[in-house]
Amino acid sequence: MLWLNLVRPCPAHRRCLLYVHNYHTGPSRGDKVAMSGGVDSSVTAKLLADPSNEYDLSAVFMRNWDARDESGSDDGCEWKKDWEDVQRVCRMLDIPVKMDTMLARPGTQVIVSLDRVPMLRKPLDSTKDQTYYLSSISENSLSRALFPLSQLTKAQVRNLAIEWKLPTATRDESMGLCFVGERKRFSEFISQYIVPKPGPIVDMTTGKKAGVHQGLWNYTIGQGAKMSGMPQRMFVAKKDPRANVIFVVPGADHPALYVEGIRVRNFHWIWADDEPPEVRPSGLKAHIKYRHCMTDVPCTVHRWVLCTSLFKFGSLTACRDTYGLHIIFHTPQKGIAPGQIATIYAEDWCLGCGVIDEVIRT
CATH class of the missing domain: 2.40.30.10 (Translation factors)
Known part of the structure; x- marks a missing residue:
């Protein structure tokens, strides 16, 4: 859990004269707390399920994609395996499970003083840092959020899951979108939903046409263009959506x-x-x-x-x-x-x- 353990000067804001390292103004005892599946969430659930916390826990499992759209079957995403693991963890911890849409409901409103405000901080383990994705959160929502794993490394989380014999303790990390797959090209997936829109690929250094693309969405600024017949590897420097043109330059360190x-x-x-x-x-x-x-x-x-x-x-x-x-x-x-x-x-x-x-x- 997070503790009040260090007071330091506020580095960048006039609103607070002091802030508390890892200060947390999250849910109070008796509040409802929602969580989802996975190894990290299983350990989180175990920590929050400690009787001393007195949280009213509910596990919410969301199935965000229907794999049958691509393959015609439920194979591939293994959502059934995920659902089974969530239920096993929840049975072990005596937490009710809902396979439903999570609806916005009134929550505890936390009064925030000028010198103690909710803060989104990087975790101890930089490889598991999710602050980039959470950076659009509102102050009100952040004040009701819990981050029990913020001071644990991934190895420590895994060891706790093994120590507590959680069903998900030995599960592999999921690193990609299940409906795309880690090895399948994203362009192949997206082409099933977007009609190709061919346009020219132009060498920015010469102004000459160097190839043809099938859609701007297949190329990312700064990445290799994967073009054949060029004297050296070309990289995407610019995309012009109005003219439907991709501009490329030779070499990964070109000034453009x-x-x-x-x-x-x-x-x-x-x-x-x-x-x-x-x-x-x-x-x-x-x-x-x-x-x-x-x-x-x-x-x-x-x-x-x-x-x-x-x-x-x-x-x-x-x-x-x-x-x-x-x-x-x-x-x-x-x-x-x-x-x-x-x-x-x-x-x-x-x-x-x-x-x-x-x-x-x-």
Whole structure:
């Protein structure tokens, strides 16, 4: 569980004079707590099922895909095996199980003081860090969340599952989308649902057509284009959705693959009512992730003033300012494109996220 064990100065926000390391304002005794299946969730369930917690636990199993759409049978996803494992764990821990849609219900509202606020922190085991995916969570939702495994490594979780003889203790990790598979190309899967849209592949260095693609969705900025007949390996530098053109460059370190920074129009701060004050005068020194499987990199975050709407004031037309973020990397980064999620960190504290609108090149 999480304990109040260390008080330190707040690194990036004026709202709190102090924050407590691993401070948690989550569910109180008697509250309902929902969890799902898997080795990690099995250990979580065991920890929360301790009588001293007095939680009203319910296990929710969600079947998110019907494998019969691709194969005509239930084989492949092994959802039945997952469902059986969930039931075995819940029987062992005396937890009721629901195979149903999880509905939003009123929960305990936690009063948060100015010096003690819910915080989304990186876990001890960086290989199991899910803060990138959780960075859009609201302050209210975070205040009611539990992260019992945050101070355990994956090896420790596995050892606890074995020690407690949980049915899922020896299960392998699931690393891919079950309905796509780890070895099947995603383009093969997506082509079953999207009609091909052929267009030209253009060599950015010569301006000449170098090939034909079957859809922009089959290519990712910064990745190899896998083109035959070229003198050296080509990489995707840019995609033009309007013209349906993919631009490629030779070599993995071509300058066209790198960007100096990004702009985000609608950034979601987990503390939604107040952004870090450093953003405005001098820029907030922070770290950023623009992909899940990456080490965060240093950046400086500035407020970006936008004029997104005009309004009449007597005979004058005025602009109503709105704000976004202008983020500059301390070293150029590659493999970044509009539409990706940018998540900002102060030390190990996740501050929020936003969808990248523009990339900034030299």
